[in-house]
Amino acid sequence: MPPLGLPIYGQPPLAAGDRRAPDAWRSLAERAGQADPAGRPPDGDAPAPASFGRRSFLQVLSASAALAGLAACKPPRERVVSYVRRPPEVTPSLPSYYATALPAGGYGVGVVVESHEGRPTKVEGNPAHPSSLGGAGLPELASPLELYDPARIAGFRRGGRPLAWSALLDELSEVAARLAQDGGARLRVLAEPTSSPAVAALRADLRARFPGSRLVAWAPVSEDAAREGTRLAFGRPLDVEHRLATADVVLSLDADFLATEGDHLRLAREFAARRVDAAAMNRLYAAEATYTVTGGAADHRLRLRASEILGFGRAVAAALASAHGLAALAPLGAAAGGAQARLAAAVAADLARARGRGLVLAGQRQPAAAHALAAAMNDALGNAGATVLYREPVLLDRSSGPEGLAALAAEIRAGGVDTLVITAWNPVYTAPAELELGALLRRVPNVVYLAAREDETTAVAGAVVAAAHPLESWGDLRARDGTASVVQPLIAPLVASATELDLLAAFLDRGQVGAWALVREGWRRRTGDEGFDRRWDRWLADGVVAGTAAPPVAPPLDGAAIAAALAAAPPPVAGVEAIFAPDDKVLDGRLGENAWLQELPHPVSKLTWDNAALLSPATAARLGLETGALATLRLHGREVLAPVLVQPGHADEAVTLPLGYGRRVAGAVATGAGFDAYALRRGAAPWIDGGLEIAPTGARRALAQTQGHFTMDGRALALALPVAALPGALAELEERRGPLPSILPEVDYSGEPYRWGMAIDLSRCIGCGACALACQAENNIPVVGRSEVLNSREMHWLRVDRYYEGPAEEPASVSQPLACVHCESAPCEYVCPVNATVHSDEGLNEMVYNRCVGTRYCSNNCPYKVRRFNYLDYHTVHAPQLAMLQNPDVTVRARGVMEKCSYCVQRIERARIGARVAGGTIGGDQVVSACQQACPAEAIVFGNLADPASRVARLAGGERRYDLLHELGTRPRTGYLARLRNPNPDLA
Amino acid sequence: MRTWLVAEFAGEPELLAAARALRARGHADLDLHSGVPLHGAEEALGLRRSIVPRLALAGGLSGAVAGYLLQWWTVGVDFPINLGNRPPHSPPAFVPITFELGVLVAAGTIFLGLFALWGLPRLHHPVFEVEAFRSATIDGLWLSAGVEAEEADGVAAELERLGARRIERVPEEGEP
Amino acid sequence: MSAAPGTPAVDPLEPTPFLVGRPGDRALTEELVATVLGPTRRGWLLLVAALGAGMAFWLVALGATLFVGIGTWGNNIPVAWGFGITTFVWWIGIGHAGTLISAILLLFQQRWRTSINRFAEAMTLFAVAMAGMYPILHLGRPWLFWWLMPYPSTTRLWPNFKSALPWDVFAISTYATVSFLFWFLGLIPDLATLRDAATTPRRRRIYGLLAFGWRGSARHWRHYRIGYLLLAGLATPLVVSVHTIVSFDFAISLLPGWHTTIFPPYFVAGAIFSGFAMVVTLIVPARRLLGLERVITIRHLDNMNKVILATGLMVSYGYVMEHFMAWYGGDPAEAFAFVNRWTGPYRHLWYLQLFCNVVTPQILWFPRMRRNLVVMFVVSLLVNLGMWLERFMIVVVSLSRDFLPSSWAMFRPTWVDWGLLFGSMATFGVLFLLFLRFLPVIPIAEVKELRREFDHEDRLVAGGPGHRPEGAP
Amino acid sequence: MSALFSRKADGRLKLALGLAGAAVALALGGAMFYWRSPFGTGQFHPVVQPIQFDHRHHVRDDQIDCRYCHASVERAPSAGIPATEVCLSCHSQIWNKSPLLDRVRASWFEGRPIRWLRIHRLPDFVYFNHAIHVNKGVGCVECHGRVDRMAAVEQVQPLNMGWCLDCHRNPAPRLRPIEEITSTTWRPPADRAAFGAELMKRYSVHARVSCTTCHR
Incomplete structure (x- = not known):
């Protein structure tokens, strides 16, 4: 039985009393509304009933009109609410764009936010920001939903009493005064690593007032190993910056640098740029256990258990030393045997050929020795300074691993902590299991926790301070290269809340100063009064503070220390290996309450709403497990019950345990999703552990994967071919594009100034899923929930298909973003009985929601199956606050209508009207679709095919282009560019 | 009388x-x-x-003609739309409705014609x-x-x- | 039939007659109106109550569909059509047998149609009513179904006549209308008979109103006969066209498993197959229940079983040709669609379908089996099941595995799906029971006419019972 | 005696059948008529706003241009409803004691927006853009009528899709020089079609009828 109660999203509508948006916001966003469906801010006096919106009213009206003829009553007249004072920068019905930065692992990622009448609705990358270059990752794209999340904590409370901000400040001031008496010896701060200069200044002031206090940095997913590796290699911790633009050969030692690690947006862009020109292809070797996005993009994916990867790195070093004369690597290398030796030799030869143009990276999961080895190899190969740069660390915290947390726990156990200020996300949940931090925190008299949502830590914290969302906060952050950005709010806080700056300042009796003044005054202090206001405005407009990048340094390498570290490095683990990994979507779990991310298919496994223990087909067969089976995982005495997902290409005798699920205290979205891998994670071995025991239980949990078949069954769908085979394949590619003979007279588009089209370069695509998420945010695509995904009713207009090729144990993969391809000879159109999907003069396959009666015939006849149907009312069940998230330029679809990719026609029309009002025409590359805009790899290009100079026209005319399912004669406007692989001929 | x-x-x-x-x-x-x-x-x-066959023929023909004209005028003339590259006036696609309307009107003519010829209903x-x-x-x-x-x-x-x-x-x- | 004088007018190969005995007009009338004018039977009431419960389930499922949405069904993407369209095609197919029996067999002057045509036509009407509900119900926004009709709208939009669905609208509504007119036209003399045979004023008035004043006039009979024949002549191509158009819903698409030109004849054959099976399913118990063994004889059932066998073979041929064309056409997607039937996740249903539709009817080669009530009843049930499965295979299984493996998904029906399927059967049953109770099941006038024809033949044969019917003055 | 039905029964039956047929026809025709009538479209219904704002006075007597208050009409989808401060830009000086303006002043001083009633309401799925129409020579009057004659503004056009299409299929007779865009009294030259054709060329008018022109 399907749930009749509309199981969507899970968040119950707010009670009537909560419906009003807070006053602070209203004054910003009151406006003269144009007819926008969902974007209408809740009216002040007489809000429309949430459950019986105007749209459903019209449905009923239409039904009753059909039944009862004239007995229709009119809906009440809509109110138009005008501003009292119109903010000068706001023109109602026109969006504005603001640059800001969002935190990612303590660093800043520059973004540009689209705002409608004061409502931020869409986050894009900031092209001027060195970490974004215009692309955006999943956390950034999903952040607006976090902002409007109705489950956010509002206001402040201490010991269960709600407090006003000023009252809380008074109480904190008292606490601080008491603590200051002994120099803060009993004050501890548990924070996340950050790069914020403003936080740095406050921390310095706190140290001055509370010299006895200690700040503990904790991040469940940190890059400590990388910094420790550079400390081994160079004597002091350094940040490593990789540059792929000039890297011809890349060896990744367990680094998922294209999707989840490091400067992945920039790296993906640089990597992709080297995948399109057959003459200038780079080659990526990825040694990894888990099948990652990076592994999927690799030319050679070397399937190894995580604890054996260091050994492989040493084997390569040994081969470099022995066969290629890099004597410096001789003490670091250790030859391997068997197949690994052959692989290592081939990789070494390739790296040696590309001296100064190669790159070795180590992943965050690998021990410091691996990072040091990578540094030594890069040094020996002459890559340092070319493809790899070193900088003084940008983060304030050099170390944020479990050791600090363990020390804090010991202090608490000893009763040495009176007040613990927690600004780190949910440490009770993320802390190593053996610390049992939740129980410990109850022993601390004062726990002040800054949190956005109820979680495991709010349950034990005495004082909870609602955290402001970055889109409603002032602050500053630095990019990985040191470039600073000012974080500016797009909207006044939707709920009474504070930032980390406000909370820290409260202990300095400066809580009333406000984050704006703290940040601004800090920058004034650092850069001087002279022309500061102009500079400040410039920074806010640009989203970056120009000239703040940290300069590279070139310290000497200490080979002996590396050799010593390698000698002391842990050997491969015994038994089944447990690999802990941040989730591609919810990271360490902090984004688990984000329904967009929960519903986004995992880039590799296509799993939604859950995590699962990943293991290889062989291991699964040995254990008698299959996808969806529930197994008991036991590791060093702790156990969890977890569903299993058989992941082709996973290393044998190893299990990947994605972090961030299985929450015990959480909101409606994260509750019930997945299992808690933290429960098995030890401080001693936070990434790779041995001796995992897996016991099948016989029970099952259905896993909501959006793709069930990962093979192409011999059909030519997502084409991938080796570079060497391209010349021979050109004729076949030629056959797979362009019009087929037809008895129908062709519609002539030659006279049209615009023929919209898209080109998707599979060679660039890494399959990260950012396009799908950007599309969801842009086009008001609803979240349908796990049970609906299980029934294959997900609503994403754009999906990323992943196909495996080759043996199931070691498959290569190719990912293919697929949305409506806008066939010129569209099969969906002629079968619609009511002309609800028709063709525009410019070649768009238009879907007219308001005409659709929902026969779904179009979907049946769509060979690409890119149409989505509103089987239930997926929108009005949401809290009214979420209506603020909707893009007012896109109709919110009702129950019973079909929908699909529109090529972001709202952006086309905005560009058209802008151009025509100005008396011009739309540039060939001017209209950028949401997916294109987000794509870090620039794999998607939209534009005007009628303009031969446009990028899309040039790509569509390229030799790698083919049409998906060309033989059907649908003549799609979206063309695909076959993926090129660049395998090492020595390994053929 | x-x-x-x-x-x-x-x-x-x-x-x-x-x-x-x-x-x-x-x-x-x-x-x-x-x-x-x-x-x-x-x-x-x-x-x-009986003249019923001639009535039926007339009804059927007029129904079919009206059916074709209806389709031709509405989607071919009044509001032509490009639907998957098919010409707005697509005679093969218009056959089914032409036929059905011919049958419908013919059957209706027979039925109503019979009642008219009979002079029924005449309860008394x-x-x-x-x-x-x-x-x-x-x-x-x-x-x-x-x-x-x-x-x-x-x-x-x-x-x-x-x-x-x-x-x-x-x-x-x-x-x- | 050129029987030499002295031989009985009975075909030695057809030992059982279409009419047992030669009852007179009055006796015949009395026997045939008894089902209507006689007392209500307990069995009938019990059946109505039982099926009424099923109808209540149907109403609940209907309410869920309308008020919560089509999402209460199991449909998804890619399987956007599920039980709704499957059952729609099934019911429409069943309806076809009625028209076939009453119209085509009339044109071919098959006498054995006479006793069962009313029965079959009623089945057609109710089946079409059940079928007609699904296309509206399965809409995402069923309250806007009228957008499929051409009417001058303030939006200036018209339906798209290139889509098969407006064809369906016209085909189904024409079919329903013509079936009703045909059925009602045939009923008029019998309603008059009921009016005149009934004893209570209320019944007389009700049937009198419905008879519209029919008085058996020779002037009326003259138009009636030609009109009835013409309607039969119209209904014959109509019935073929309707299932052809229904098959176009699939055939005009490009989905592997749908995209095939064999569908029109294959669907029509399948429709007759399932329809005759349904007639047998209904008539075997009904003739016992209503005591109509004299007018619906084993010979009728035997003939129907022959039709079932013949159309079953046609359907089997269709299966073979589908596979042949999938192989011969060389389209890998099309070929896969048929490989998938044998090896895919729904293969068990496919095997069951083959058993029901291909294997089961073969038993009807044996005359003894064709005349065995239990055997034919079981066969007819299996054929009904098999034909429903066939439509399920076509609709759902083709959709669940199409061009891109990435979008493949399974279909899982919900309780609402089952409710609408079994509920529609129960509703059909209730309507049918009402028909059995309140309208003459056997066309009285036509049986009388048939008896006259037999008389005429008998008269040609010396030693026959003579031209005076039994019981005639 | 024995006749089942009296002579009158025939008349009654025919009447009943006729009435049933007429009822069906009337229901269908009536619905179609209603949908096109002012009751269905909402035309010609002057709306009393929370504040007695008289367009006659401001437009005709005071000669205030539409764009003074509806300021974004030339550059934005929405023409814009004036903020309270726009009212007070004059009314802080004149009529600043008038009780008619109490609510305006209250809005200003309390920071509470004025909640006007919408008169020209398009469905949520229709994206009408004022800027493009105004910039291509479609005057305010074409859709909003003689607002300068309305004490309380009413909707004068049906605002249904057919009406939109009429103009989008044949815009020429509805165009005017952009200089006269807000004029309520501009009179077209005698040959409006030719004049319109010339304007279409001058402003490069391409009125599109693809669905996504309005529905997105």
Whole structure:
């Protein structure tokens, strides 16, 4: 039985009393509304009933009109609410764009936010920001939903009493005064690593007032190993910056640098740029256990258990030393045997050929020795300074691993902590299991926790301070290269809340100063009064503070220390290996309450709403497990019950345990999703552990994967071919594009100034899923929930298909973003009985929601199956606050209508009207679709095919282009560019 | 004032003979009533071929023509739309509805035409005044003749002579 | 039939007659109106109550569909059509047998149609009513179904006549209308008979109103006969066209498993197959229940079973040709669609379908089996099941595995799906029971006519019972 | 005696059948008529706003241009409803004691927006853009009528899709010089079609009828 109660999203509508948006916001966003469906801010006096919106009213009206003829009553007249004072920068019905930065692992990622009448609705990358270059990752794209999340904590409370901000400040001031008496010896701060200069200044002031206090940095997913590796290699911790633009050969030692690690947006862009020109292809070797996005993009994916990867790195070093004369690597290398030796030799030869143009990276999961080895190899190969740069660390915290947390726990156990200020996300949940931090925190008299949502830590914290969302906060952050950005709010806080700056300042009796003044005054202090206001405005407009990048340094390498570290490095683990990994979507779990991310298919496994223990087909067969089976995982005495997902290409005798699920205290979205891998994670071995025991239980949990078949069954769908085979394949590619003979007279588009089209370069695509998420945010695509995904009713207009090729144990993969391809000879159109999907003069396959009666015939006849149907009312069940998230330029679809990719026609029309009002025409590359805009790899290009100079026209005319399912004669406007692989001929 | 003579006969040959005889005498307003169609009744009553086939043909043709014109004008002329590269005026696609409307209108014409030809609905009819006439739809064989009142006696006698088992008179107006 | 004098007018190869005995008009009438004018039977009431419960389930499922949405069904993407369209095609197919029996067999002057045509036509009407509900119900926004009709709208939009669905609208509504007119036209003399045979004034008045004043006039019979024949002539191509158009819903698409030109004849054959099976399913118990063994004889059932066998073979041929064309056409997607039937996740249903539709009817080669009530009843049930499965295979299984493996998904029906399927059967049953009780099941006038024809033949044969019917004065 | 139905029964039956047929026809025709009538479209219904704002006075007597208050009409989808401060830009000086303006002043001083009633309401799925129409020579009057004659503004056009299409299929007769765009009294030259054709060329008017022109 399907749930009749509309199981969507899970968040119950707010009670009537909560419906009003807070006053602070209203004054910003009151406006003269144009007819926008969902974007209408809740009216002040007489809000429309949430459950019986105007749209459903019209449905009923239409039904009753059909039944009862004239007995229709009119809906009440809509109110138009005008501003009292119109903010000068706001023109109602026109969006504005603001640059800001969002935190990612303590660093800043520059973004540009689209705002409608004061409502931020869409986050894009900031092209001027060195970490974004215009692309955006999943956390950034999903952040607006976090902002409007109705489950956010509002206001402040201490010991269960709600407090006003000023009252809380008074109480904190008292606490601080008491603590200051002994120099803060009993004050501890548990924070996340950050790069914020403003936080740095406050921390310095706190140290001055509370010299006895200690700040503990904790991040469940940190890059400590990388910094420790550079400390081994160079004597002091350094940040490593990789540059792929000039890297011809890349060896990744367990680094998922294209999707989840490091400067992945920039790296993906640089990597992709080297995948399109057959003459200038780079080659990526990825040694990894888990099948990652990076592994999927690799030319050679070397399937190894995580604890054996260091050994492989040493084997390569040994081969470099022995066969290629890099004597410096001789003490670091250790030859391997068997197949690994052959692989290592081939990789070494390739790296040696590309001296100064190669790159070795180590992943965050690998021990410091691996990072040091990578540094030594890069040094020996002459890559340092070319493809790899070193900088003084940008983060304030050099170390944020479990050791600090363990020390804090010991202090608490000893009763040495009176007040613990927690600004780190949910440490009770993320802390190593053996610390049992939740129980410990109850022993601390004062726990002040800054949190956005109820979680495991709010349950034990005495004082909870609602955290402001970055889109409603002032602050500053630095990019990985040191470039600073000012974080500016797009909207006044939707709920009474504070930032980390406000909370820290409260202990300095400066809580009333406000984050704006703290940040601004800090920058004034650092850069001087002279022309500061102009500079400040410039920074806010640009989203970056120009000239703040940290300069590279070139310290000497200490080979002996590396050799010593390698000698002391842990050997491969015994038994089944447990690999802990941040989730591609919810990271360490902090984004688990984000329904967009929960519903986004995992880039590799296509799993939604859950995590699962990943293991290889062989291991699964040995254990008698299959996808969806529930197994008991036991590791060093702790156990969890977890569903299993058989992941082709996973290393044998190893299990990947994605972090961030299985929450015990959480909101409606994260509750019930997945299992808690933290429960098995030890401080001693936070990434790779041995001796995992897996016991099948016989029970099952259905896993909501959006793709069930990962093979192409011999059909030519997502084409991938080796570079060497391209010349021979050109004729076949030629056959797979362009019009087929037809008895129908062709519609002539030659006279049209615009023929919209898209080109998707599979060679660039890494399959990260950012396009799908950007599309969801842009086009008001609803979240349908796990049970609906299980029934294959997900609503994403754009999906990323992943196909495996080759043996199931070691498959290569190719990912293919697929949305409506806008066939010129569209099969969906002629079968619609009511002309609800028709063709525009410019070649768009238009879907007219308001005409659709929902026969779904179009979907049946769509060979690409890119149409989505509103089987239930997926929108009005949401809290009214979420209506603020909707893009007012896109109709919110009702129950019973079909929908699909529109090529972001709202952006086309905005560009058209802008151009025509100005008396011009739309540039060939001017209209950028949401997916294109987000794509870090620039794999998607939209534009005007009628303009031969446009990028899309040039790509569509390229030799790698083919049409998906060309033989059907649908003549799609979206063309695909076959993926090129660049395998090492020595390994053929 | 006319009178209806309603006479029951024992067998079909007698009935048909009576009809022929009366018609030969110039009585045109004759009818036979039976539970099943009688062989030879048309000949006996001198009826010509039914025009129902011609009505059906006209109905069917006009329905089909209207059906085609409807499709051609609405989607070919009034609001042509590019649907998957198909020409707005697509004759092959218009065949089914043309055919269906032809059949529908033909069938409707037959049905309504029959009622018009029959003069039905006519719940009230002089023959129903005769209680025994109820057998007409069961097993009875009846002849009814509308005659001028003054002729009634003569015709009744004639019917009796022709073998009627029972003869009833019903005045055209009012109850007997 | 050129029987020499002295031989009985009975075909030695057809030992059982279409009419047992030569009852007179009055006796025949009395026997045939008894089902209507006789007392209400307990069995009938119990059946109505039982099926009424099923109808209540149907109403609940209907309410869920309308008020919560089509999402209460199991449909998804890619399987956007599920039980709704499957059952729609199934019901429409069942309806076809009625028209076939009453119209086509009339044109071919098959006498054995006479006793069962009313019955079959009623089945057609109710089946079409059930079928017609699904296309509206399965809409995402069923309250806007009228957008499929051409009417001058303030939006200036018209339906798209290139889509098969407006064809369906016209085909189904024409079919329903013509079936009703045909059925009602045939009923008029019998309603008059009921009017005149009934004893209570209320019944007389009700049937009298419905008879519209029919008085058995020879002038009326003249038009009636030609009109009835013409309607039969129209209904014949209509019935073929309707299932052809229904098959176009699939055939005009490009989905592997749908995209095939064999569908029109294959669907029509399948429709007759399932329809005759349904007639047998209904008639075997009904003739016992209503005591109609004299007019619906084993010979009728035997003939129907022959039709079932013949159309079953046609359907089997269709299966073979589908596979042949999938192989011969060389389209890998099309070929896969048929490989998938044998090896895919729904293969068990496919095997069951083959058993029901291909294997089961073969038993009807044996005359003894064709005349065995239990055997034919079981066969007819299996054929009904098999034909429903066939439509399920076509609709759902083709959709669940199409061009891109990435979008493949399974279909899982919900309780609402089952409710609408079984509920529609129960509703059909209720309507049918009402028909059995309140309208003459056997066309009285036509049986009388048939008896006259037999009389005529008998008269040609010396030693026959003579031209005077039994019981006639 | 024995007749089942009296002579009158025939008349009654025919009447009943006729009435049933007429009822069906009337229901269908009536619905279609209603949908096109002012009751269905909402035309010609002057709306009393929370504040007695008289367009006659401001437009005709004071000669205030539409764009003074509806300021974004030339550059934004929405023409814009004036903020309270726009009212007070004059009314802080004149009529600043008038009780008619109490609510305006209250809005200003309390920071509470004025909640006007919408008169020209398009469905949520229709994206009408004022800027493009105004910039291509479609005057305010074409859709909003003679607002300068309305004490309380009413909707004068049906605002249904057919009406939109009329103009989008044949815009020429509805165009005017952009200089006269807000004029309520501009009179077209005698040959409006030719004039319109010339304007279409001058402003390069391409009125599109693809669905996504309005529905997105």
